[in-house]
Amino acid sequence: MTNVLPLPIYPAKPTGYDLEILKQAKALIPGNILIQPVRAVLGSPGRIIALREKPYWVCDYAFIPKPTVESFKSALEWALELKEDARGITVIKVLKEIFGEHTREL
Numbered sequence: 708m709t710n711v712l713p714l715p716i717y718p719a720k721p722t723g724y725d726l727e728i729l730k731q732a733k734a735l736i737p738g739n740i741l742i743q744p745v746r747a748v749l750g751s752p753g754r755i756i757a758l759r760e761k762p763y764w765v766c767d768y769a770f771i772p773k774p775t776v777e778s779f780k781s782a783l784e785w786a787l788e789l790k791e792d793a794r795g796i797t798v799i800k801v802l803k804e805i806f807g808e809h810t811r812e813l
Contacts, residue, residue, distance in 0.1 A: 712740065714786060715747035717757045717768065725758060725774055732779035740787060754786040754795070767797045 721729050721744055729744065747755040747762065755768040756779075762768055769782035769792070784790040799812045 710741065711743050712787070713745045713752065714742040714783075715751035715753060715755045716744050717747035717755050717762045718760055720744050720746045721758065728774055728776050728779050729783070731776045732783050735776070735780050736784060736787075736789065738789075742783075742787075754788070756782045756786050761796075765798055765801050767795065769795050 726744070733742065745751075747757075747766075747768075749764050751766070753767075755762060755766055757768045757770045758774055759772060761770055769785050771778045771782050781790075781792055781794075785792040785795045799810070802812075803810045
């Protein structure tokens with residue numbers, strides 16, 4: 708049985724050009740990881756890819772203001788936790804900005 712990972716995309720499931728470059732970016736990532744793009748919503752599991760706009764709730768996300776194959780590849784590797792990227796926005800980063808660097812994740 709093959710495991711397919713949901714890939715939350717904000718603000719909507721990609722179509723057209725965005726879906727095409729997602730497919731091209733996915734093809735550049737080694738391995739047999741299967742993904743299913745879905746619309747990100749409050750409470751979506753895992754890391755989110757945000758296309759052209761940021762989620763209105765606090766979550767872990769990779770923001771892609773101008774999608775390209777390369778930017779999608781980097782975001783996808785981060786979202787799938789294959790590589791870390793300092794550009795990824797995490798809940799702890801947001802909380803540290805609000806409450807200070809002494810904030811810790813439990």
